Every structure is written in C-alpha cells, then in structure tokens.
Amino acid sequence: MKKKEMIAMLLAGGQGSRLGVLTIKKAKPAVAFGGKYTIIDFPMSNCINSGDDTVGVLTQYEPLSLNRHIGIGIPWDLDRRSGGVTILAPHVRGEQGEWYTGTANAIFQNIDYLNAHNPEYILILSGDHVYKMDYSKMLDFHKKKRCDATIAVREVPMEEANRFGIMNTRKDDSVYDFEEKPQSPKSNLASMGIYIFSWAKLRAALIADDKIHSDSDFGKHIIPMMLAEGQVMYAYRFNDYWKDVGAIDSYWVANMDLIKTLPDFNLYDDFWKIYTDADHQPPQYTGADADVRASLLSEGCEIYGSVYNSVLGPDVFVDEGAVVRDSIIMQNCRIGRNTLVERAIIDEDSRVGEGVVIGQGENIPNEAKPQIYSTGITVIGDNSSVPDGVSLGKNCVIYGITALEEYESRCLESGKSILHGEGGLV
Numbered sequence: 001m002k003k004k005e006m007i008a009m010l011l012a013g014g015q016g017s018r019l020g021v022l023t024i025k026k027a028k029p030a031v032a033f034g035g036k037y038t039i040i041d042f043p044m045s046n047c048i049n050s051g052d053d054t055v056g057v058l059t060q061y062e063p064l065s066l067n068r069h070i071g072i073g074i075p076w077d078l079d080r081r082s083g084g085v086t087i088l089a090p091h092v093r094g095e096q097g098e099w100y101t102g103t104a105n106a107i108f109q110n111i112d113y114l115n116a117h118n119p120e121y122i123l124i125l126s127g128d129h130v131y132k133m134d135y136s137k138m139l140d141f142h143k144k145k146r147c148d149a150t151i152a153v154r155e156v157p158m159e160e161a162n163r164f165g166i167m168n169t170r171k172d173d174s175v176y177d178f179e180e181k182p183q184s185p186k187s188n189l190a191s192m193g194i195y196i197f198s199w200a201k202l203r204a205a206l207i208a209d210d211k212i213h214s215d216s217d218f219g220k221h222i223i224p225m226m227l228a229e230g231q232v233m234y235a236y237r238f239n240d241y242w243k244d245v246g247a248i249d250s251y252w253v254a255n256m257d258l259i260k261t262l263p264d265f266n267l268y269d270d271f272w273k274i275y276t277d278a279d280h281q282p283p284q285y286t287g288a289d290a291d292v293r294a295s296l297l298s299e300g301c302e303i304y305g306s307v308y309n310s311v312l313g314p315d316v317f318v319d320e321g322a323v324v325r326d327s328i329i330m331q332n333c334r335i336g337r338n339t340l341v342e343r344a345i346i347d348e349d350s351r352v353g354e355g356v357v358i359g360q361g362e363n364i365p366n367e368a369k370p371q372i373y374s375t376g377i378t379v380i381g382d383n384s385s386v387p388d389g390v391s392l393g394k395n396c397v398i399y400g401i402t403a404l405e406e407y408e409s410r411c412l413e414s415g416k417s418i419l420h421g422e423g424g425l426v
Helices: 017-023 041-049 064-070 103-108 111-117 135-145 158-163 199-210 218-228 248-257 421-425
Strands: 006-011 054-058 084-088 121-126 129-131 149-155 165-169 175-180 189-198 233-237 242-244 291-293 306-308 323-325 340-342 344-346 378-380 397-399 417-419
Touching: 006 041, 006 103, 006 111, 006 135, 017 248, 017 378, 017 397, 041 121, 041 129, 054 111, 064 084, 103 111, 103 121, 103 199, 103 218, 111 199, 121 135, 121 199, 135 149, 135 189, 135 233, 149 218, 165 233, 175 218, 175 233, 189 199, 189 218, 199 218, 218 233, 242 248, 248 344, 340 344
Parallel strands: 006 054, 006 121, 054 084, 149 233, 291 306, 306 323, 323 340, 344 378, 378 397, 397 417
Antiparallel strands: 121 189, 129 242, 149 189, 165 175, 165 189
16 A cells, blocks of 8 residues: 555544534534535545545444445545545454544544554544645644644634633744643633644554543543653644534524625635535526525525525525525425525425414523524424424424424424424434
8 A cells, every 4th residue: 555644534423412403313524514515525625625635534423424425535536546535433343342432532443544554644633614724734834843743723712712622832832731621721722623643653642542541532631641741742823714513503603604795714716625525406596586685505496585694505495475584494495485484594305384484583592402502593403394384483493294283373482392203312
C-alpha cells in the first residue's frame, strides 16, 4: 500500500440527541442541511478540496442512511483504489468487540487501519460541523512548528467560553494548558474538535491511555496526557464561518444564514465547492401566482403558494394559498393548500394538510424536552403527517401519522407533542 502523508479520520457516529426527532433514524451527520446537502458533506468536501484523498468515516449510531449517502465516495472523487473513503464501524477483533466509547477510543479501535496506511500525520474531524477549511494550510502550520499536535481553535465570546474546551496558549500560540468546559475560563480560544497529530506520537498515546481509560476521549484524556508529557502542541486559529449544528436552534440559525442577501456562508463558491450525493432532479417550478423571496429552493420543488426566508430541499410541494416563512422543509414534503408554516423544521417525506396553522401562539418550552425545544421552533419528524384544519403552537413536536382526534379542539398547544412509535423515545 502506497504510504500517505496524511489521512483523515471523520468521527460520524454521534447520536445527536439535541436534534430531537430529526435523529431518530439517522446519525447527526446524515441530517439534511441547506436544501440538498447533508451535514457530513462539508467536512468530506473540505477533505477533497484540501487534497486529502484518504478518509476513514467512523460510524456507529443508525448508520444506514449515512452509509447509503457516502457509498463508495463517488460525489467527492473518493472512489479510489489507493486511499479513497472507507466506512469504519465498530467490529469484533479476536474475541473482543465493543461500541466506540469515546472519540479517542474510536481511533484506537481502528489502529490496524491506520497502521496499514502508516501516515506521517493524522487529521481528526467531527462529522457535524458546517464550515469550509483548507486542511493543507493547517498541515503546513503543523510542520512549520514541528508539532506533535495542532488543534484548530476560534475565538468565542468570553461569556460563552465555559461551553467549550478551552486552549490556554502563550504569545506564540503554543499550548500550555487545556480546560474542558471550565467554570472560570482563562481564555476564549475554543477547540473546534479538529486536530492534526504526528501519527507515531498519537499512536503511542492511544496505546498508553487505553490501559487507563476504557472511554478514551481527546479532550478529557489524550490532549492533557500529551501536554503533561511535554509534547509540543500549538493552537491553529481559524477565523472564517464555522457552526456546530448539533442543536435545534443552532441548526435552524445556520440554515437561515444561507439566505441572507450577503450570506455568512456561501454555497455558490466555485473555488471551494460542496459536493453531495444528489440524484438528477427536474428543475424547480414556481406557479403564476407564487411568491418566493429570500429563500433557497432545491431541484424539483413546485411552488404555487408563498415562500419567505426559508430553505427547501428537493421535491418539496407548496400548494396554492400556502405560506411558508422562516422554516426548513426537507426533501419530498408536501404543504397543503391555505396552510401557514412559520418557524418550523419539517423532516423528509412528511405531509401537512390543508388549512393548517403551524408556529402561532406563546413561546412555551416543550413540556417533555424543554432542553431541546425551547426557542419557538416547531419540529415535525420524517414520514409524519398533520391532518387538515388543525393548528400547532410553538415548540410542538410531531412524529408519525397523526389523526384529527388527537388534536383537542383541532389544536396542539405550544409545548405539546404527539409522538408515535420511535418518536416516544425522543
């Protein structure tokens, strides 16, 4: 096997519980984003645009849709004999086998895959962030500084620093201390969960730490261990757009960022394209009386009503008299005649009936999951339906085929849920 200078390991097995019903049947990196894309398309595209042609994708939770989406890597030009993309699921070795129990443990369990390639450097990525980044520039920085580890960081507001892993650095950005979500942070340099390690040093650290921790994690264990041993570590500052879209509100905000007149995140950049596994779709169509403003419409959409400040996936149908505002409607959804959808997320293959009102009322947090649904966004899971003539308030959650008799006085008040089947678990 031809030796690779650097290979990427993309951690894509996260359950994404903060995305609620959107991740019942799929891993967080497989959730749709920006109409026709999925979240994992962004780090995958970054890899090929950066010249990294060997990518291991580590899957675990509900991997079917993610595996189907990635396939053999054709959309990203990763269908190669030498390198390419490899799906790495938890597996049995000898008489042992277990789930990935931490970020570093996932890499440790695939040490044979890495040894087979024997790279000089290893790039560790998260599969649930939206951004554009040239990893080759980070590698150049790593080599120039003669690092054992380089950690991508970005400045965050000081009042929010306690939500992140914080890198404390000297004036030259060399790292002397790492704090995981500190109560009183000493700096505001937040780790982005993007690392470059010299593979020989990381391999030794993984083997040593596995004897101590069964749930080995980069932030909690590996980075502190390497710092304690005096290994050279630098922070690599990244100042462009980056969003962790792992919660309902941040996911909604990141999608809304795409439809600004001057978007914070540009999907139309020919120099740094975002690739995806998209079927050839018919053109989008807007009817004679349709009104579409400041919205992103994917291929195959049919719009006969009004769409404002919204992101629509492929094959979405909006009937006459319907109004969609400040919402995300995923692939193959249908919005019925004279229906109002406001500040909502509707997952794939769902149907909303005629004369429905969604998103009106008081902003009352969801009574079952207030930590997930509290910002006024109503969420409808995939393959769900809402019957004609009902109204849903804010922070409501629907999962499954619902019937008129489930809506008291044709209404689901703010903060209420109707969950069928697997939806009851979220």
